[in-house]
Amino acid sequence: MILPFILFALCALLAVGGALALIFAREPIHSALALILVMVSLAVLYLLLGAPFVAAVQIIVYAGAVMVLFVFVIMLLNMGVEEHTNFSKIAKFAAWPLGLVLIVWSGYWLFHSRAASAIGTGAAMVPSSTRDLSKQLFQQYLFPFEATSILILIALLGALVMARKEE
Amino acid sequence: MPILDHLWIILALPLAGAAINGLFGKRWPQSAVNSVAVGSVTLAFLAVAELVREFSLLSPDQIPFVGNYFTWMVAGSFKVDFALQVDQLTVVMLLTVSFVGMLIHIYSTGYMAHEGGYYRFFSYLNLFMFFMLTLVMAANLIVMFVGWEGVGLCSYLLIGFWFLKKSAADAGKKAFIVTRVGDFGFTVGVLLVFATFGSIDFGTIFKAVAANPISEVTLTTICILLFTGAIGKSAQLPLYVWLPDAMEGPTPVSALIHAATMVTAGVYMVARMNPLFSRAPIAMLVVAIVGAVTAFYSATIGLVQTDIKKVLAYSTVSQLGYMFLACGVGSYAAGIFHLMTHAFFKGLLFLAAGSVIHAMGGEQDMMKMGGLAKKIPVTYWTMLIATLAIAGIPGFAGFFSKDEILEAAKSGPNANVILWLLGVAGAALTSFYMFRLVFLTFFGKPRYDEHKVHVHESPKNMTVPLAILALLSIFGGWFAAPKLVGGVDYFEKFLAPVFSMYAPPMAEPAVIIAQPEASAGMELLKALTGVPVIVAVLGLLVAWWLYIKSPETPKRWAQSVRGLYLLLLNKYYVDEIYAALIVRPLLWISTNLLWHGVDEGVIDGVVNGSARVARASGSQFRKLQSGNMRSYASWVLIGAVGFTVLLIALYVRVVH
């Protein structure tokens, strides 16, 4: 009965904690690991929201490929201790207030918006089926699908060109 | 009617002469410049002569003859046409201006023969003729104003002809600026005319003022404002100060502009606007008072001056006063008559003085002359004739015109004893100082070194105009002679329609007071023994005694009334008073307030200040481009977050 709530609270805390860890970590590798934590907990939340396919994709692609890429790059560019420059004055003063204002303001109103709370997740929760999702993807969203595949191709080419050694 | 249909030809001829000489004359020989300049004015005079012939063929209802050439300005209800008109007054003025102008052009070919800038002189002189003729032939106030301002401009150019001499350049400036003061009043007057009558065309105005009653206050204001322009242009009190200084210009200029024509423009204007003036008795009184006081005042200054041209200058101011006195007491015809005779004898006086100066090699101080009569006889005799004329000795032109003026002041419709007394006193002084001039210059022992100065008579192109003007100074006034023998003053009769067409209805039944029928002989005797003649002869006698019989007396008299003598010699210190009261404060204001304060402080301040602000803000904004990506990101996010917050706020407000 209250399992969903516990699960939600746990994952939420993990996600926020991971985000905070990302901010306060001193080494970039620690930030990367924190981000992986965030992604995994989000995947659980997706499951909770009845989207198993998306949860799977999140783990496989996002946490499994993208973050691995990040970790590879961090380790490749082993730059040692990061120098402690701080040239930008505005960034120092604007960062936290900016974020906090955004969080508090939007959070408060999202929490109290009648529309949002009216739409509960109360109805009989049927997880979305992959079949229906793929029907949507390949029928209604065919063009974006194809365009995205071209985009990936371009990204591939771009990365290849940049990674090549100058001869 | 070739000329009447193309009135503008009279204007175009001198203008063309001015343009040709001005543009091309620099490299031409003097003979070429002469032919263009003198030729254009002569042709203009011939055109005027033809005009007079055609005019005599017109019937009375065709007068005034108006030629409308093109619409010049239209702005709402303000419409100005370039229109020229001819009536009897115009004819008189045209003849005077063009004939005397022609003579002076011829004279100048001799006088200016050895001067630099020959072509420039004649170009300006022709230009002056153009503007003066425009003024005289104008059919509305704006075209007249074009001429008015134009002659002022030419006066400035010609007074300052020798512009490298500081006193000459200053005199030109003074003339222009002082007349400007009057012109301002004139302009306001013209505006008021337009506001009252809705038009500035003479015909329209005069018909309107004759048909509808206009408030006397308005008319008086208009007339006084227009008269201030005349005060400036015709050198009356208090704006006369430029005329004596204007003697810095070449003598032909003094003759033409400051004796015969330009300065008479004010008188012409008053005579032209007689329908308005006649209906504003207070304005007429102002005109008469200013004229009479100026006549007397200026004569007193002329008594003790030693520069021959300055004496003549003050004499001009004085005689102009007489003309205004005539108009002010209602006798416009007498004023115009004196204008015409004055053009003859004053023009002659100046030209003769120029001849004297030419003979003396440039000397203008009478105290350094003397005994010239035998040496330059033509100049002497013509100058003597002119002096007899101006003094009002019977038989000469000035007698008739001055007598008419004083007669009108004594017993005309608006007679005033005080004005008459001032006029008579002025006449006495005039006679005295003019004969003083003649005696000092031409009589007695030479007061100069005869070995240094070679006195010679002037060439024919200078003496012939002198002779012609001398003839006119004698016979030019005889139009009015028949009146003295019981006949009619032809001049007055000729001009009568101009002054009676729109004249207000007379209060008294008859203009001429019924007099007992006297025989022609009695009339003549009365005229010959009238007060003006007596004082004229008196002046001659006193001058003769002081400067011929006992030459030491003037010095003794001057010593005994030293204060008064110095006051007169220094022209009542008026120039100094003006300088202290008006010129210096104005200069102070312009330098400190307007120049340093406004121009440097405000205007430069704003311009430089805006540049400074731009530069300062630019250098501040430049720092945004720090190259630091975090700064860029933070600025972007500040905007984005702000926008988001705003949107949410608006959404919330709308929904709740």
Added chain:
Amino acid sequence: MSVIPVSWYLVLSAILFGLGVVAFVFKRNVITIFMSIELMLNAVNLAFVAFARALNQLDGLVFVFFVIVVAAAEAAVGLAIVIMLAQNRQSLSVERVNLLKF
């Protein structure tokens, strides 16, 4: 059944997004900044999925799909750029990338 209101998910999404913004401005390491972008994208994904559930539509999920794909492509190219940058400037601090200043 699960009656966790959608608003809770949305609030969580907002918190994560805000923290991502803070990290973006605050951190100096280029790669960390990149990761904060990924964090922001994840927060948005969560919102999409929550709405997909709430409105009982699949469009949100499709969108999440595309976001993930594009994020992957972007990461690939971006990290290639980061490597070249690091080799060029000998430093991973984003403040060293400042040649376009006044």
